Amino acid sequence: MAPLNLAIVGTGIFATDTHLPTIKKLTSLLKPVVAYNRTKSKAEAFAAKAGIPENKVYDSLDQVFSDPEVQFVDALLPVQFNLDAVKLAIKHDKPICFEKPIAANLEQAREIVQLSESSELPIMVLENWSFLKATQILKKDILPQLGDVVAFTYNATGPWNSDNKYLATNWRLKPEHIGGFLSDGGVHQLALLTDVLGQVATIGALTKQIKKESGADDTLFSTIKMKTGVIGTFTYGSAFAATDKSTKFKIYGTKGSVVYDWSPALPKHKITYQLGSSAQDKSEEKVIEIDEVDTFEEEFKNFAEAIEKKNKRLIRVPPTKAFHHLAIVAAALESSEKQGSSVKVESP
Ligand SMILES: NC(=O)c1ccc[n+]([C@@H]2O[C@H](COP(=O)([O-])OP(=O)(O)OC[C@H]3O[C@@H](n4cnc5c(N)ncnc54)[C@H](OP(=O)(O)O)[C@@H]3O)[C@@H](O)[C@H]2O)c1
Incomplete structure (x- = not known):
């Protein structure tokens, strides 16, 4: 061809x-x-x-x-x-x-x-995050061993990086897009979250702007209910003062739990999981180091x-799928305007 x-x-x-x-x-x-x-x-x-x-x-x-x-x-x-x-x-x-x-x-x-x-x-x-090999490993190999998924925590936070050349682009400095960096980078995080756990039903969020250079709110703390009934927290922001860049997605099931860690400090992205329904019958921790695809x-x-x-x-990512990622950001922003009350994520 x-x-x-x-x-x-x-x-x-x-x-x-x-x-x-x-x-x-x-x-x-x-x-x-x-x-x-x-x-x-x-x-x-x-x-x-x-x-x-x-x-x-x-x-x-x-x-x-x-x-x-x-x-x-x-x-x-x-x-x-x-x-x-x-x-x-x-x-x-x-x-x-x-x-x-x-x-x-x-x-x-x-x-x-x-x-x-x-x-x-x-x-x-x-x-591109919808092409992560880690997602397939989590979904196909790990989640089926965890029993019923009940909850998650998703944390992607890091320090402000004034050397980031994307900051200087005009359309980011004066964003016409909702949420500025919260939608720019946030949709990647939400693609990963939803590729692994399915669609978000409702979100209650508080957002704020830490850096004026962000052009809009740059920090989001939220609680989420998935369409499956799974509950969790989603935290996103890269406008903090000196701190580690911490990117961890932890999923709790009735028969075990898993942490996916893609922090840049790691030589390879890592999935760590343990099985057992209580502290008493807990297995040894198992670790998978991921040779990620491009x-x-x-x-x-x-x-x-x-x-x-x-x-x-x-x-793999038709517009209807990407709509959902942006719709979660939109619902989070609306929720924040309503002091964090729960907002339903819109359908296309
Ligand atoms: N997947 C990822 O990880 C990732 C990472 C970074 C960016 N992106 C995406 O890539 C896209 C570009 O981002 P960027 O960071 O490369 O921004 P950028 O450097 O500002 O590039 C955008 C380019 O579009 C040009 N442009 C502006 N308005 C235009 C128009 N109406 N018609 C034609 N060209 C126009 C700009 O030209 P001027 O010089 O005339 O303004 C500029 O060269 C965005 O959608 C962004 O979200 C994705």
Whole structure:
């Protein structure tokens, strides 16, 4: 099979630092042929690195989608423009994958879901955390040994990092997207949570802004009820003063418990579990060190397969799934405005 010709639109930090190196690793699958960016000079620099000819650096999104050579579009735009890109994809009947979060708010996200459901076109949200091998290990190998899952704690907290280059991007400094960093990074965490334990029914949350540079609330403490009845806490924030970056997801069942730890200080991400229904019949702790996959490669492989097989059902993160991640953030923000009362997570 010949590689698929793709256009990269929004040639900013993530396109340059992550998508381009990933595309270059997947030469049998992908060939970059077009680039577009609001500031054209950035697309030109990107095209030079990607081996895209100068005459294929375009001046508008419409031109990108109109090029018959382009077989799909890879969009890495400020998220408030995702809806416009999806509308063009539908208009030109051209598959599109675009970066998380699905949209800037639930109205736009709902429109994207409706557009995607009205068509057979492959449309995918690039939520790379949904490709984590750890999720499959937890779901298939560990959870079945834990009896009935009853509760969880999910903690992803860390210190403010002023060197983070994403902080300087204008669309993050003055976010049009709900929750600023809470939706920007939070949807990754919520993808992991819901991939393992299923959908969230209700959330009661308190949020606050610690750093003015965050542009919006950057810290979230919450209690959650899953649709299965499982209860838990979800804590997220990277705007604290000096502290360890701590990322731990602990799940309690009637016959044991498990902790997934993906703290950056660890040489490998780690799953630790113990079985037994009480302190008296507790087994030895078992540890699995994970050789994690490259989730960016995996998401491109998944999308390429859906295009090749003309089957959008193969897509691991369709818009309807990514809608749920953003809807949890929206419910958390609404709850915080209501002093933490429980709010139902909206459906598309
Ligand atoms: N999966 C992950 O781990 C991950 C990590 C980082 C980012 N992301 C996602 O990747 C996307 C891009 O983020 P980023 O950090 O790379 O931001 P960025 O550096 O600001 O890149 C966005 C690019 O889009 C361009 N742009 C803005 N408005 C546009 C428009 N209307 N049409 C065309 N191009 C436009 C910007 O050009 P100008 O220079 O003209 O503003 C900029 O080059 C976001 O959706 C983000 O959520 C994902």
